[in-house]
Amino acid sequence: MPFIFLVCATALFLSGWQQTAADPEELLKREQQRVEYLVSGKLDQFAEMLSPTLTYTHSSAVVDSKDKLLGDLRSGRVVYRSLKHQDVRVRFPTPDVAILTGQSDVDVVVAGQAQHVPLRFTIVYVRKNEAWLMEAWHSARRSA
16 A cells, blocks of 8 residues: 555656646747837836846846836836847747847837847746746847
8 A cells, every 4th residue: 555655656756846838928928918019108017927036137237137128118208119039049948938139120119219229138037836937038130
Protein backbone atom coordinates (compact mmCIF):
# COMPACT_ATOMS: atom_id res chain seq x y z
CA MET A 1 0.00 0.00 0.00
CA PRO A 2 2.70 2.60 0.84
CA PHE A 3 4.42 1.86 -2.49
CA ILE A 4 1.23 2.57 -4.50
CA PHE A 5 0.69 5.77 -2.53
CA LEU A 6 4.28 6.84 -3.28
CA VAL A 7 3.86 6.13 -7.00
CA CYS A 8 0.58 8.06 -7.17
CA ALA A 9 1.96 11.00 -5.20
CA THR A 10 5.05 11.11 -7.42
CA ALA A 11 2.93 11.03 -10.57
CA LEU A 12 0.73 13.86 -9.30
CA PHE A 13 3.77 15.90 -8.28
CA LEU A 14 5.51 15.43 -11.62
CA SER A 15 2.37 16.24 -13.60
CA GLY A 16 2.49 19.72 -12.07
CA TRP A 17 5.85 20.28 -13.74
CA GLN A 18 4.57 19.71 -17.24
CA GLN A 19 4.18 22.94 -19.19
CA THR A 20 2.27 23.46 -22.36
CA ALA A 21 4.66 24.15 -25.20
CA ALA A 22 5.19 27.84 -25.81
CA ASP A 23 3.95 29.09 -29.17
CA PRO A 24 5.82 31.89 -30.96
CA GLU A 25 2.60 33.00 -32.68
CA GLU A 26 0.94 33.46 -29.29
CA LEU A 27 3.73 35.83 -28.26
CA LEU A 28 3.62 37.76 -31.54
CA LYS A 29 -0.14 38.24 -31.11
CA ARG A 30 0.37 39.26 -27.48
CA GLU A 31 2.94 41.86 -28.49
CA GLN A 32 0.70 43.22 -31.24
CA GLN A 33 -2.14 43.52 -28.72
CA ARG A 34 0.17 45.40 -26.32
CA VAL A 35 1.12 47.83 -29.11
CA GLU A 36 -2.54 48.36 -30.06
CA TYR A 37 -3.48 49.15 -26.45
CA LEU A 38 -0.54 51.53 -26.10
CA VAL A 39 -1.22 53.43 -29.33
CA SER A 40 -5.00 53.59 -28.81
CA GLY A 41 -4.64 54.90 -25.26
CA LYS A 42 -6.28 51.86 -23.63
CA LEU A 43 -3.90 52.19 -20.73
CA ASP A 44 -5.77 49.99 -18.24
CA GLN A 45 -5.60 47.07 -20.68
CA PHE A 46 -1.98 47.97 -21.50
CA ALA A 47 -1.14 47.97 -17.77
CA GLU A 48 -2.60 44.47 -17.33
CA MET A 49 -0.04 43.16 -19.82
CA LEU A 50 2.92 44.44 -17.78
CA SER A 51 4.72 42.61 -15.00
CA PRO A 52 4.69 44.42 -11.64
CA THR A 53 8.51 44.30 -11.77
CA LEU A 54 8.79 45.74 -15.30
CA THR A 55 11.89 47.64 -16.34
CA TYR A 56 11.41 49.79 -19.44
CA THR A 57 14.65 51.11 -20.94
CA HIS A 58 13.99 53.80 -23.52
CA SER A 59 16.28 54.40 -26.50
CA SER A 60 17.55 57.46 -24.59
CA ALA A 61 18.84 55.07 -21.86
CA VAL A 62 16.26 56.35 -19.35
CA VAL A 63 14.93 53.45 -17.28
CA ASP A 64 11.34 53.49 -16.03
CA SER A 65 9.44 51.24 -13.65
CA LYS A 66 5.92 50.13 -14.45
CA ASP A 67 4.48 52.91 -12.28
CA LYS A 68 6.67 55.62 -13.84
CA LEU A 69 5.88 54.51 -17.39
CA LEU A 70 2.15 54.39 -16.71
CA GLY A 71 2.29 57.76 -14.94
CA ASP A 72 3.91 59.39 -17.96
CA LEU A 73 1.38 57.80 -20.30
CA ARG A 74 -1.65 58.69 -18.18
CA SER A 75 -0.51 62.30 -17.72
CA GLY A 76 -0.06 62.73 -21.47
CA ARG A 77 3.62 63.59 -21.06
CA VAL A 78 4.37 60.63 -23.34
CA VAL A 79 1.96 59.68 -26.13
CA TYR A 80 2.80 56.87 -28.53
CA ARG A 81 1.28 57.46 -31.98
CA SER A 82 2.58 54.32 -33.69
CA LEU A 83 5.00 51.44 -33.32
CA LYS A 84 5.68 49.48 -36.48
CA HIS A 85 7.61 46.32 -35.65
CA GLN A 86 9.61 44.43 -38.28
CA ASP A 87 11.79 41.33 -38.33
CA VAL A 88 10.52 40.14 -34.96
CA ARG A 89 12.00 36.89 -33.73
CA VAL A 90 10.84 34.89 -30.74
CA ARG A 91 12.86 32.42 -28.71
CA PHE A 92 12.17 30.55 -25.48
CA PRO A 93 15.17 30.01 -23.18
CA THR A 94 12.75 28.30 -20.77
CA PRO A 95 9.07 27.38 -21.16
CA ASP A 96 8.00 30.45 -19.14
CA VAL A 97 10.37 33.04 -20.64
CA ALA A 98 10.14 34.48 -24.14
CA ILE A 99 12.62 36.88 -25.71
CA LEU A 100 11.50 38.94 -28.69
CA THR A 101 14.01 40.88 -30.78
CA GLY A 102 13.41 43.09 -33.77
CA GLN A 103 13.19 46.58 -35.16
CA SER A 104 10.50 49.20 -34.82
CA ASP A 105 9.72 52.61 -36.21
CA VAL A 106 8.20 54.59 -33.37
CA ASP A 107 6.28 57.85 -33.57
CA VAL A 108 5.95 59.37 -30.11
CA VAL A 109 5.24 62.76 -28.55
CA VAL A 110 7.33 63.53 -25.46
CA ALA A 111 6.57 66.71 -23.52
CA GLY A 112 4.84 68.14 -26.59
CA GLN A 113 7.70 67.33 -28.99
CA ALA A 114 6.94 64.89 -31.81
CA GLN A 115 9.70 62.38 -32.49
CA HIS A 116 10.28 59.65 -35.04
CA VAL A 117 12.56 57.01 -33.52
CA PRO A 118 13.87 54.06 -35.54
CA LEU A 119 15.13 51.47 -33.07
CA ARG A 120 16.12 47.92 -32.31
CA PHE A 121 14.46 46.29 -29.33
CA THR A 122 14.61 43.36 -26.99
CA ILE A 123 11.48 42.41 -25.05
CA VAL A 124 11.30 39.82 -22.31
CA TYR A 125 7.94 38.24 -21.54
CA VAL A 126 7.42 35.93 -18.57
CA ARG A 127 4.52 33.57 -18.07
CA LYS A 128 2.91 34.12 -14.67
CA ASN A 129 -0.31 32.32 -13.76
CA GLU A 130 -0.73 31.26 -17.41
CA ALA A 131 -0.53 34.87 -18.70
CA TRP A 132 2.40 36.31 -20.65
CA LEU A 133 3.49 39.60 -19.05
CA MET A 134 6.11 42.01 -20.37
CA GLU A 135 8.99 41.96 -17.89
CA ALA A 136 11.50 44.10 -19.76
CA TRP A 137 11.79 46.41 -22.76
CA HIS A 138 15.18 47.63 -23.93
CA SER A 139 15.74 49.66 -27.07
CA ALA A 140 18.55 51.41 -28.90
CA ARG A 141 18.33 53.91 -31.73
CA ARG A 142 19.31 52.68 -35.17
CA SER A 143 19.92 54.57 -38.37
CA ALA A 144 16.78 55.04 -40.45
